[in-house]
Amino acid sequence: DGGITQSPKYLFRKEGQNVTLSCEQNLNHDAMYWYRQDPGQGLRLIYYSQIVNDFQKGDIAEGYSVSREKKESFPLTVTSAQKNPTAFYLCASYDGATNEKLFFGSGTQLSVL
């Protein structure tokens, strides 16, 4: 079955450490997104990519970095510059060709030790 896979489901970060969240999709979607969700809040856009080897900052990109070397993969690195990284991170992809539906991964909960 096609879908988006995020890993790990839970991730713990030490102070000053960079961590990378994985997002893989086999839906052949061009566009991919990373959102951050804090408790009781909606989703805020971190980065998005509309095509391989290209990505754009969202509303809260500071302290994060991404790459898009392959169509299927859009990893997110939470750097040590992100001082408040504890949140639920959601990856999504979009099929603009057939419908407007955004497909979400199951999310990664990142916590600081």
Next chain:
Amino acid sequence: RKEVEQDPGPFNVPEGATVAFNCTYSNSASQSFFWYRQDCRKEPKLLMSVYSSGNEDGRFTAQLNRASQYISLLIRDSKLSDSATYLCAVIPPGSARQLTFGSGTQLTVLP
């Protein structure tokens, strides 16, 4: 002003009740509107798109009011399983199709 605003609730309603949520958006040129359902610590799932003429899916009805720049979601005959957070989402113009989400409205249906 936030681009998309929702009443956070929580809404606690008895089983069988009818409940309505509103969501306002700031950019009058926005074209696409959605309601998502999110269970605790899960990914949002698309509940329904919102069309200009309004649309219904079983017990759920979505409406768009362009003049007042809000969308609404009506849930009839609430079930316990409807307990979740409901997020509205808007695609503002020129935004490369990325969704802007409201902060969500929490609904608890009580037995």
